[in-house]
Amino acid sequence: MSHTNRFRMPVLALAAGALLATGVAAQPASAHGGPPLRTLAHRADVRIGTAVDMAALADDRTYRSTTAREFDSVTAENVMKWESVEPQRGVYDWKPADDLVRYARAHGQVVRGHTLVWHSQLPGWLTAGVADGSIGAAELRVILRKHITTEVKRYKGRIQQWDVVNEVFEEDGSLRNSIWLQQLGPSYIADAFRWAHAADPRAKLFLNDYNVEGVNPKSTAYYELAKRLRAEGVPVQGFGAQAHLAIQYGFPGDVSANLARFEALGMQTAFTEVDVRMILPVDEAKLATQASYFRRLLDACLGARSCKSFTVWGYTDRYSWVPGVFGGQGAATPMDEGYGRKPAYGALGEGLAAGR
Numbered sequence: 001m002s003h004t005n006r007f008r009m010p011v012l013a014l015a016a017g018a019l020l021a022t023g024v025a026a027q028p029a030s031a032h033g034g035p036p037l038r039t040l041a042h043r044a045d046v047r048i049g050t051a052v053d054m055a056a057l058a059d060d061r062t063y064r065s066t067t068a069r070e071f072d073s074v075t076a077e078n079v080m081k082w083e084s085v086e087p088q089r090g091v092y093d094w095k096p097a098d099d100l101v102r103y104a105r106a107h108g109q110v111v112r113g114h115t116l117v118w119h120s121q122l123p124g125w126l127t128a129g130v131a132d133g134s135i136g137a138a139e140l141r142v143i144l145r146k147h148i149t150t151e152v153k154r155y156k157g158r159i160q161q162w163d164v165v166n167e168v169f170e171e172d173g174s175l176r177n178s179i180w181l182q183q184l185g186p187s188y189i190a191d192a193f194r195w196a197h198a199a200d201p202r203a204k205l206f207l208n209d210y211n212v213e214g215v216n217p218k219s220t221a222y223y224e225l226a227k228r229l230r231a232e233g234v235p236v237q238g239f240g241a242q243a244h245l246a247i248q249y250g251f252p253g254d255v256s257a258n259l260a261r262f263e264a265l266g267m268q269t270a271f272t273e274v275d276v277r278m279i280l281p282v283d284e285a286k287l288a289t290q291a292s293y294f295r296r297l298l299d300a301c302l303g304a305r306s307c308k309s310f311t312v313w314g315y316t317d318r319y320s321w322v323p324g325v326f327g328g329q330g331a332a333t334p335m336d337e338g339y340g341r342k343p344a345y346g347a348l349g350e351g352l353a354a355g356r
């Protein structure tokens with residue numbers, strides 16, 4: 001899996017894909033009698049979060065009220081990414097990100113900042129400038145420092161955790177061959193954490209990636225990096241496992257052991273982008289397997305003192321990124337496209353109710 005701008009797609013196409021994705025009846029949200037997830041999460045001393053689609057938040061009242069009722073942490077699905085906040089060089093658009101931070105404050109939610117350094121969803125002026133040589137390495141480093149400093153300072157005191165670097169390793173544990181590595185060398189990672197820390201010393205600063213839930217060469221590369229950076233005094237405090245899972249690939253091995261080794265370094269851990277996709281069409285057996293995957297991830301989190309937040313990458317299939325990106329797959333979230341509760345929603349509720 002790689003993430004490029006081609007993953008962006010019109011909302012209409014997403015919605016159409018989501019509508020095709022289901023057909024299995026689920027409880028409408030309003031029929032639920034039990035406490036919201038965030039109430040249960042509070043008792044379990046964990047934050048329950050979701051990625052937020054700002055277009056949906058503006059247009060869809062049910063989305064707005066459900067996001068507030070069920071979650072006590074939010075992550076911007078797109079609007080804090082570099083292409084969104086600085087679409088032209090020196091021309092910033094903070095409005096949607098400001099809106100999310102304000103919404104979170106109004107509803108007693110913390111915010112995960114996502115993301116400062118990534119190879120994907122970069123502004124065109126930056127990638128074009130590097131490609132044509134008009135932005136050289138020295139200038140790129142200055143630009144990166146300014147980007148991190150500007151964004152982190154803007155939300156100083158209002159972002160609980162920042163994904164400082166996102167997806168910097170390949171599956172084999174080698175550093176990803178991004179423009180950051182090519183132009184700046186491996187030291188860009190430590191620099192990014194130092195700059196972010198200087199801009200907001202109280203925010204918890206995270207590494208974040210996919211396919212790092214269990215113990216494997218990629219997560220081990222993160223472990224070695226984190227150990228080395230912390231020994232050098234670099235301010236890296238958290239390890240985020242995105243957890244974009246798929247039932248057809250099986251559940252990752254050694255998830256608890258993986259969290260435990262980062263915890264042993266003195267770091268926080270988190271699941272930051274959980275969804276569990278399936279090959280369509282949906283059926284009861286697939287939904288049951290999906291529910292068990294959500295529950296096993298949640299249980300791993302609740303079983304680790306270091307794991308203080310569990311964030312889903314969207315909670316309704318109505319707005320999930322999955323159908324647009326993974327051909328023939330979908331239904332990856334705990335609610336269907338009509339906000340009906342799937343077995344995965346119940347599994348999360350039961351897991352949170354069971355507590356740590």
Ligand code: XIL
Pocket residue numbers: 003007008009077078166242273321
């Ligand atoms: C995805 C969003 O969900 C899409 O709307 C967008 O088109 C592409 O990015 N890993 C990440 C997230 O860190 O930022 C990605 O979000 C999903 C994979």
